[in-house]
Amino acid sequence: MVSSSDEPAPVQDGGQHILVVAGDPATVELLSTTLELAGYLVAVAYSGTEALSRLGGFRFDLVVLDLTLPDLDVLARRHRVTGERPAVLFLAPADSLGMLLTAMGRAGQDYVTTPLRIAEVLVRVQVLLRAWSPARRLRVLSYGDLALDDASCEARRGPRPLELTPAEYRLLRHLLVNSGKVLSKEQIAGHVWGEYRGGNAIEQLVSRLRRKVNQERPALIHTRRGFGYWLGSPTP
Known part of the structure; x- marks a missing residue:
């Protein structure tokens, strides 16, 4: 593990x-x-002030940030004046969640709730790094008049912006990149949350997203009863 007094090692093999x-x-x-075992290069800080010092001397790809830090405001001030900003995964x-909604507000941000579920943390880290990497900041995914901008984590149906939560955006993106393919509840839960969630959690998430996406015609999000959900234009 990289201690709080060590500089991060040089990038190796990307x-x-x-x-x-x-x-x-x-x-x-x-x-x-956990992150080192997953192949990432990790540095640590135990306060907002220490993190500010590290961010000033090194360009990180992602910050995993505990929202309960007492001096979090020093980082908030930095983000208001700095152009190059890493992606942020909040621990909340x-x-x-009220504090979380205040802290969030730009692209390249997501959150996990505590107590932590490590599988969910790894999924969220992977998704953020993929979407926020310099090579993908201009990437726009589309299907018909539906478009997702990974740079800003925003979605549109024609000219209408879709006001999506992070979980809804992850679900819509997963359905879009697998357009025409039926995804099971297990597959969706693993991508959205990093673990399977029972009850009607998935049905509620799909229902909320469907109401937002399917206001125009043709409807794009569909149910294959007994199998799962899929995105695409229905066959006439």
Whole structure:
């Protein structure tokens, strides 16, 4: 693990640099070890002030940021004046989503709630790094009049912007890149949350997204009863 006083190692074989910022040493240890085993190059910081110093001296691809840090405002000030900003994965207690909505507000951001589910963290890290990498910042995915801009994490149906939550955006993107293919609930849950969620969590998520996308015709999101969901134009 890279200690808080060491500089990150040089990029090897295209490895991506991640800065883990959290006040709890056990959380820092868990995240840094997990991310290193996944092949990322990891540095750590235990406060907003320390993170600010690290970000000023090195360009990271992603910051994993604990929203409960007491000096989080120093990083917020930096982001307002800095043009080159890494992607950010927020760590947020489930009862502090109001704070999360205030902190978020630009492309290249996502969140996971604590207690952490490591599989979900790894999925969110992977998705953020893919969407926010310099090589993909201009990437726009489309199907008919539906368009997703990975640079801004925004979606449109024709001229109408779709106001999507991060989970809805991940679901719509997954359906779009697999257009015409029926995706099971297990496949969708693994991509959106990093784990299977029982009950009607997936049905509710698909229902919310369908209401937003299918306002125009033709409807694009469909159900294949007993099998899953798919995106595409129905056969006349």
